[in-house]
Amino acid sequence: MACRAGFAERFGSASRGEKAYKAGHAYGLLLRTLHLCDTLTLEDFRRETLRALNHNERTHTLQRQIRRDGADSRRGRRTEELVAQSGALALVTNLVMAWNTHQMQAPPDRWRAQGRQIDPQVLHHITPMGFEGINFGGILVFPLERYRSRLLPSSSPPPTTMVT
Secondary structure (H helix, E strand, O other): OHHHHHHHHHHHHHHHHHHHHHHHHHHHHHHHHHHHHHHHHHHOOOOHHHHHHHHHHHHHHHHHHHOOOOOOOOOOOOHHHHHHHHHHHHHHHHHHHHHHHHHHHHHHHHHHHHHOOOOHHHHHHOOOOOOOHHHHHHHHHHHHHHHHHHHHHOOOOOOOOOOO
């Protein structure tokens, strides 16, 4: 299918009459038919496919929530702005998933320390996509002055104020 897409991109709509395009298109239809046959006949394959689709939809739901509370839609029409917004969205999405993963790991670790067995199939269906407890519209304030010497070791120390 990659060959077909590359050929179509290179020659545009004129590629439809080419034999290579027709062969690639037929190959794509064959792959789609095989996938549908597997989906209809193999229960494990169908279950894994649906799990992956649900996981991806949950990721998009998280990204829509982040975007909803983010910048307004009047910005980002230029390519550079769209790239920056897309990168920022991916970064925040990954931060939320990393935080959730970190928080979700504590109970299984505690259970294992207590000698409790955990079925790997149960863990297989848990995703770190939840965002119900996260305030995306809040303001985060970091005490940078407190850590200035560690963050910027070559900078001069901040002025100190004396309280009398």
